[in-house]
Amino acid sequence: MAVPEFLSTAELLKQGAEARVYRAQFLGKPAIVKERFPKRYRHSVLDEKLTHRRTVQEVRSILRCRKAGIPAPVVYFVDYTSNCIFMEEILRSTTVRDHIVGAQQSDAGNDVELRLLAQRVGQTLAKMHDEDVIHGDLTTSNMLLRRGPQDKESELVLIDFGLSYISALPEDKGVDLYVLEKAFLSTHPNTELVFEELLKSYAASSKRSPAVIKKLEEVRLRGRKRSMVG
Amino acid sequence: MHLTQELELFPDVRVTQLLFKEVKNAAELRQSAVDGKINGALINPTMLVDPFQVLVAANKAVCFQKNGKMKTRALSSEIIFNLSPTNKISDAFKRFGISDGDDCVMVVVVQDKSETPCFDDIVSKVDGCQIPVKDISLLSDHMKIKKLYKVTPQEEKCGTLLDAVVSRMATKDVL
Numbered sequence: 053m054a055v056p057e058f059l060s061t062a063e064l065l066k067q068g069a070e071a072r073v074y075r076a077q078f079l080g081k082p083a084i085v086k087e088r089f090p091k092r093y094r095h096s097v098l099d100e101k102l103t104h105r106r107t108v109q110e111v112r113s114i115l116r117c118r119k120a121g122i123p124a125p126v127v128y129f130v131d132y133t134s135n136c137i138f139m140e141e142i143l144r145s146t147t148v149r150d151h152i153v154g155a156q157q158s159d160a161g162n163d164v165e166l167r168l169l170a171q172r173v174g175q176t177l178a179k180m181h182d183e184d185v186i187h188g189d190l191t192t193s194n195m196l197l198r199r200g201p202q203d204k205e206s207e208l209v210l211i212d213f214g215l216s217y218i219s220a221l222p223e224d225k226g227v228d229l230y231v232l233e234k235a236f237l238s239t240h241p242n243t244e245l246v247f248e249e250l251l252k253s254y255a256a257s258s259k260r261s262p263a264v265i266k267k268l269e270e271v272r273l274r275g276r277k278r279s280m281v282g
Numbered sequence: 283m284h285l286t287q288e289l290e291l292f293p294d295v296r297v298t299q300l301l302f303k304e305v306k307n308a309a310e311l312r313q314s315a316v317d318g319k320i321n322g323a324l325i326n327p328t329m330l331v332d333p334f335q336v337l338v339a340a341n342k343a344v345c346f347q348k349n350g351k352m353k354t355r356a357l358s359s360e361i362i363f364n365l366s367p368t369n370k371i372s373d374a375f376k377r378f379g380i381s382d383g384d385d386c387v388m389v390v391v392v393q394d395k396s397e398t399p400c401f402d403d404i405v406s407k408v409d410g411c412q413i414p415v416k417d418i419s420l421l422s423d424h425m426k427i428k429k430l431y432k433v434t435p436q437e438e439k440c441g442t443l444l445d446a447v448v449s450r451m452a453t454k455d456v457l
């Protein structure tokens with residue numbers, strides 16, 4: 053049982069409901085290890101199958117994105133026995149979330165910058181959906197901005213494909229955007245215009261976007277009705 | 283000249299890489315490996331981008347060996363198998379193993395910490411010139427590598443060739 057021993061010495065970054073995220077050296081490089089652990093309340097055979105499938109889906113989606121030129125962490129090693137993914141640590145990076153919070157705190161002129169960022173996110177997500185990758189958990193914490201060398205503009209890197217899957221359905225893509233919209237507007241108050249910019253650039257970047265945006269609007273309505281009833 | 287790395291997951295295991303050019307006895311070396319007289323994997327270095335690629339293959343081989351999940355019969359064959367983007371063992375040997383006419387070779391040795399590291403035996407068996415492992419990029423054939431791993435220009439926009447190669451090696455069992 054080499055991996056559990058190794059993880060016991062690694063730095064724990066995040067303890068989630070389904071997974072733990074660690075930082076460690078791997079083959080001499082700075083790496084992030086994502087460990088999916090068994091959930092006691094689920095039947096153990098079923099649980100093992102689900103955990104394994106999530107791990108497989110995560111690495112498949114990462115690879116699919118990278119092949120299409122969408123930045124995501126390089127996968128170094130997958131241990132299917134302990135359901136651990138060893139991947140590149142995105143160095144010199146901040147989450148889009150922290151970036152927006154920072155920009156909103158300091159005033160003056162950041163509006164333009166935030167809109168540019170929103171456009172970039174929109175373009176990247178359009179590209180991802182054109183590859184039929186549904187992220188499943190889009191939030192501004194699951195997007196990193198990696199600073200480039202010197203004045204080169206920073207690069208947007210998508211992370212945490214733990215709930216991702218492959219689908220061509222506009223409905224799935226619409227829900228993906230709806231999840232982001234909810235998370236975005238609740239994490240970052242007064243960003244309605246910024247988010248609108250994101251959707252505009254999404255729509256402009258993908259030929260298949262009209263059907264997705266239509267679904268997004270439908271899902272919004274459903275969400276509203278549900279919240280009026282409940 | 284050689285490069286030794288301890289595997290973090292298996293702190294008792296060390297992987298050493300030795301690189302040779304102007305090799306004149308590739309056929310003989312290959313035969314010694316087949317007969318089990320060389321304790322190491324003999325790899326065609328033109329298919330390697332970086333020593334890290336070898337470490338990724340070796341780490342996975344050691345892990346699968348401990349779990350009893352190896353696809354081949356020996357650790358050195360497993361390292362060669364892991365370098366390949368496909369799951370066909372014969373393809374892996376053809377592309378990543380050495381051939382009789384080759385004039386350069388990478389030797390990968392996996393040892394236990396308790397063994398005294400000694401590579402004189404290997405160095406004496408190779409009729410060639412040992413060069414620093416970090417010079418591997420001088421021998422790699424990028425065109426051939428891109429073609430075999432099917433690396434597209436758009437993928438190279440979001441990372442290096444090494445990134446593309448390593449991602450495929452790491453995920454090939456589930457694609």
Ligand SMILES: Nc1ncnc2c1ncn2[C@@H]1O[C@H](COP(=O)(O)O)[C@@H](O)[C@H]1O
Nearest residue numbers: 065066073084125140141142193211212
């Ligand atoms: N590949 C990575 N490189 C750098 N930081 C990461 C990486 N993956 C995750 N993180 C950090 O760990 C946190 C939790 O990861 P996750 O559960 O995958 O969202 C993220 O919000 C990031 O700050």
